[in-house]
Amino acid sequence: MSKNQAIQKLLHKSGLCIRKYSPVALSFVASAGVVVTAIAAAKATPRAVALVYADSRKKHDGDPYAYTKKEAFIAAWKCYIPAVAFGASTIACIMGANALNRRQQAALTSAYALVQSxxxxxxxxxxxxxxxxxxxxxxxxxxxxxxxxxxxxxxxxxxxxxxxxxxxxxxxxxxxxxxxxxxxxxxxxxxxxxxxxxxxxxxxxxxxxxxxxxxxxxxxxxxxxxxxxxxxxxxxxxxxxxxxxxxxxxxxxxxxxxxxxxxxxxxxxxxxxx
Incomplete structure (x- = not known):
């Protein structure tokens, strides 16, 4: 087999593998995304709490616990931007994997039906x-x-x-x-x-x-x-x-x-x- 033929074979099989394993890859990324989202949220929480307490002291005469829900959200929401981004990406991967799985299942169902009949x-x-x-x-x-x-x-x-x-x-x-x-x-x-x-x-x-x-x-x-x-x-x-x-x-x-x-x-x- 020549070098060009080997490259063609590799590219052909790579394309088929990508098409076949796309749902699996998206599911794996989504699973990892769940873990990363949880870790990002956990890391952001201590910083968010500190910002909420600091903001409350400024607005309520040194009382760190006098904040309202709205004030807490305004003070801490930026800390959770990475966690929200990871969460959105995870949802997109889950939806994409589901769509690809449905398409492949429909094609396979048609394939078996036609082969038999x-x-x-x-x-x-x-x-x-x-x-x-x-x-x-x-x-x-x-x-x-x-x-x-x-x-x-x-x-x-x-x-x-x-x-x-x-x-x-x-x-x-x-x-x-x-x-x-x-x-x-x-x-x-x-x-x-x-x-x-x-x-x-x-x-x-x-x-x-x-x-x-x-x-x-x-x-x-x-x-x-x-x-x-x-x-x-x-x-x-x-x-x-x-x-x-x-x-x-x-x-x-x-x-x-x-x-x-x-x-x-x-x-x-x-x-x-x-």
Whole structure:
């Protein structure tokens, strides 16, 4: 692995770790903030009491205990500025951690629900509707997404790695693809799909973990909220290559749909290995 690749891997994993552990970090800071706030308040109290007594002596003919609540507040409030600042920061951290936890929990809930139902729903639908009915139902409900025209390459240290052979080649035919995991139809070419799968696995081999959205980004598709919550990991030794199955579905009128199946479904457990 080159130096540039090592730096890219480190930056990639650092960003994922920050995103994953932000709620934990905020909770830790909030816990520390509670302790610091209490210490700051305790240290400020003796000084505040002394100021209150001194102010009372000036205003009440030497009596240190004749002060009113308003006079005590005016005399001592400045002593508690650090404690109030620490307390406000602690509250902000608690609220931030709670917001991030809710977002992650919502994404993980959606991830588990989709992982469990996507393949079953897709296969049951094909079995139920295959034939003329299948053609009519798919054509009526199809929503093709046009992929962005992107050139995929990866830094290889001394040169950029790419599967493109340059200009002047005969252009690939645009086809209709179906991603069975996200249940999306899109238009692209076989060449671009193969390139996306290759570069996904290339980065996966270097980093050891990778989110689903990286695959959609290589395809030129819009990222999904689920795509950041699920992914693949090779750390447990079960997966070393993200394999894909492809098959062509030909409808009765001759229309062809190219289906992409993920042999190893992305899961939420990938974040545990960051």
């Amino acid at each position: 996507s393949y079953k729903e897709y296969k049951d639908k094909l079995k139920e509707l295959y034939g003329e009915e299948a053609h009519n139902a798919i054509v009526d409900s199809i929503a093709k997404e046009k992929c962005k025209d992107i050139s995929i390459s990866a830094n290889g240290g001394w040169y950029d790695s790419s599967l493109d052979f340059g200009e002047g080649m005969e252009p690939e035919v645009s086809r209709t693809f179906y991603d069975s995991f996200s249940q999306r139809y899109f238009e692209s070419t076989i060449e671009k799909v193969i390139q996306a799968e290759y570069h996904l696995n290339r980065n996966f081999m270097f980093a050891g973990v990778i989110p689903l959205n990286d695959f959609y980004e290589f395809l030129g598709l819009e990222k999904t909220e689920l795509g950041d919550a699920v992914g693949w990991s090779s750390c447990n030794g079960d997966i070393y290559w993200i394999d894909f199955n492809h098959h062509r579905l030909t409808l009765d009128d001759g229309m062809e749909i190219y289906v992409i199946d993920m042999v190893f479904e992305p899961t939420a457990e990938w974040m545990e290995d960051l």
